[in-house]
Amino acid sequence: MSDSTLLFSLDGGVATITFNRPQVFNSVNKEVALALQERLRECQRNPEVRAVLLTGTGRAFCAGQDLAEITGPDAPEVADIVEKHYNPIVELIRALDKPVLAAVNGVAAGAGANLALACDVVVAKESASFIQAFSKIGLIPDSGGTFFLPRLIGMQRASALMMTGDKVSATEAQQMGMIYKVFADDAFEQEALSLAKRLAAMPTKGLAYTKQLLNGTFGNDLTQQLRAEGDYQLRAGSTTDYREGVAAFLEKRQPTFTGR
Template identity: 85%
Template sequence: MNDSLLFSLEAGVATIRFNRPQVFNSVNKEVALALQQRLRECQQNPEVRAVLLTGTGKAFCAGQDLAEITGPDSPEVAEIVEQLYNPIVELIRALDKPVVAAVNGVAAGAGANLALACDIVVARESASFIQAFSKIGLIPDSAGTYFLPRLVGLQRATALMMTGDKVSAPEAMQMGMIYKTFADDQFDAEVDALTRKLAAMPTKGLAYTKQLLNGTFSNTLTQQLRAEADYQLRAGSTADYKEGVSAFMEKRQPTFTGQ
């Protein structure tokens, strides 16, 4: 792997960090393919129990590196979307471990929408989100038109996508786009605490919850009730369920193993 995308694994938390601060962590083909590979590795590695996606420097991710798609032999934008960004979104949503986006700075274009595809999004108070596509005549991609209306409603999503207005992190939290904001000087500590907490929880139960949420907007009530019953049966057969019940009965803190 390359230095443009950093990876580390500690205490069950796999940290994937965009590392092109000189171009606000914009994504080129090399970074996108490396991110796809890291997400696959996180899926396959049982030591990984939570994933953190964040950036270095002043930006989380400024989206596609336009320098890569403006030359005479550059690929079509649609090709970039289909081969690079769509697989990332699908890998995030299929990953059977919680994925946290820690937005440390500006998240623009595809960078904003990759964050919104994650399970939990937190941000520095000084961070911001921009649906920047309309500013260069493109449409929101990377599942932005899927997730943003579901998070903030159709009217607000439409306005944000058409105007390209910047949304501060506190505004994003207020409108339900993200989970929480943290003061800049407390951001790293709060993100570390959140991801370590998730990594110590019953991983399979969290995965089943995620799979249920993936289907909730397309299922009928009856279908969702049946799916809940199915996944509850699976959750009830895990070692972590047995540990959770035992710990409750014995009035102690549970020690979950992710099994």
């Protein structure tokens, strides 16, 4: 794979992964999908990575699947691409025991929108937008869209957006609870990176336990979730970060967390 189509950097505990095919609105082809999978695995393995920032170059965050790859007599089946390219990415994001921040810098369409929604925290540039574009070409929302979107904004809104393919502005997305925050265009990169650095400096082992609890919450009843909280609280209370947090509070100083 050409390193230029998916950029990667690690600085201050933040691993930044950047879609870099601006000429096709950062649409995803096989090489980008497989490279993103490997980068996410690398982030999981590398203890120096404390948080992941996923973003794009140019006018788009990610326009979803590169349609040029699925046309022609020898093109792969769409279902095969979803199974081999996108589903593993979503599963890796949700399993990663570090916070993943999607910084949506422009259009997020189709699978690109749903990859963003699979992340732990989603922020967007004020001029960005989200489109469930699948219905416009006769497909169904994939990449976890039918799982995440109804849970974020409710069944009625999710159904309408998926069926109509209407564009949602970043401000509208924030208002309906689809994303966390919107930043002004001229401050977006600085604000998104600042948030990623803030997450990286936090007790990331505890954040990982929080993420695992959230992954299971919709499949549990109240009693099951309370028991799970007790189990994970026991684990969190055994971490070095918990001891550091308590000590820093008592000593009236800023804590220094290590993710252990």
